[in-house]
Amino acid sequence: MDLRTVGETGSTNTDLLALARAGAPEGTWLRAERQTGGRGRQGRTWVSPAGNLYASTLVRLTPVDPPAPTLALVAAVAMHQAISTLGPGQALQIKWPNDILSGPAKLAGILLERANDAVVIGFGVNLAHHPDGLERPVTSLAALTGTAPDPGAFLDVLADAFARWLGTWRRRGLAPVRERWLASAHPRGTALSTPAGVGLFEGLDETGALRLRLADGSVRVIHAGDVFLI
Structure with missing residues (x-):
């Protein structure tokens, strides 16, 4: 080093x-x-x-x-x-x-x-x-x-x-x-604002991407973009 x-x-x-x-x-x-x-x-x-x-x-x-x-x-x-x-x-x-x-x-x-x-x-x-x-x-x-x-x-x-x-x-x-x-990290269920919209934190997938549960119950996987706590 x-x-x-x-x-x-x-x-x-x-x-x-x-x-x-x-x-x-x-x-x-x-x-x-x-x-x-x-x-x-x-x-x-x-x-x-x-x-x-x-x-x-x-x-x-x-x-x-x-x-x-x-x-x-x-x-x-x-x-x-x-x-x-x-x-x-x-x-x-x-x-x-x-x-x-x-x-x-x-x-x-x-x-x-x-x-x-x-x-x-x-x-x-x-x-x-x-x-x-x-x-x-x-x-x-x-x-x-x-x-x-x-x-x-x-x-x-x-x-x-x-x-x-x-x-x-x-x-x-x-x-x-x-x-x-x-x-x-912040716990599952934390409200987040993301490029895919507002939703709840559902953890990470096996690649490290963000899992976001939307209001309609669907889960979006986010690989890049700004994410903010609500």
């Missing part, structure tokens, strides 16, 4: 994608103390003041690995575990596929990007700060607990958790990751 830190960059995902194309190995991590061009899903801007975690890691896919999109669940359970370790006592939940919430408020997010056999996974965690005035509520560990862990120390815990869950995903497939994800 190779953990690198820079003072400032545009985006750790962009930088690590470039390193991947240049031959960087799996297990490379890049953390920035501050980002000037951080982004979330669908190109959204990710506000990046110093004191939070902005880090990306690289996975090199092999022909026998489970499907690459299921790495979103691997990343989610690893991040949930890391936050729970350093912010004990908080009622944290995973929201499909890989946001971490405290109540209705978003605490952390993940962005996966791929270039050939390289999957770069970016982690953003509000440790010391969180933005105000957004459409959806957000929070930080400092707001929840009164203190914020050092981002470098947080990365050590996260990198270890991710390595362990990545190993499980490779050795045993998606099933144990999916089981841990479900145990850490």
Whole structure:
């Protein structure tokens, strides 16, 4: 495992994608103390003041690995575990596929990007700060607990958790990751707003896709798109 830190960059995902194309190995991590061009899903801007975690890691896919999109669940359970370790006592939940919430408020997010056999996974965690005035509520560990862990120390815990869950995903497939994800997520029956409409959370299918029960009793399977708690 190779953990690198820079003072400032545009985006750790962009930088690590470039390193991947240049031959960087799996297990490379890049953390920035501050980002000037951080982004979330669908190109959204990710506000990046110093004191939070902005880090990306690289996975090199092999022909026998489970499907690459299921790495979103691997990343989610690893991040949930890391936050729970350093912010004990908080009622944290995973929201499909890989946001971490405290109540209705978003605490952390993940962005996966791929270039050939390289999957770069970016982690953003509000440790010391969180933005105000957004459409959806957000929070930080400092707001929840009164203190914020050092981002470098947080990365050590996260990198270890991710390595362990990545190993499980490779050795045993998606099933144990999916089981841990479900145990850490909002419960079945939670009302959700999705691209397929409003419905109730019915768990995940065997591929990690979201199962949504609609008002007419039918179940839709959602593979991508924004999902919000109601």
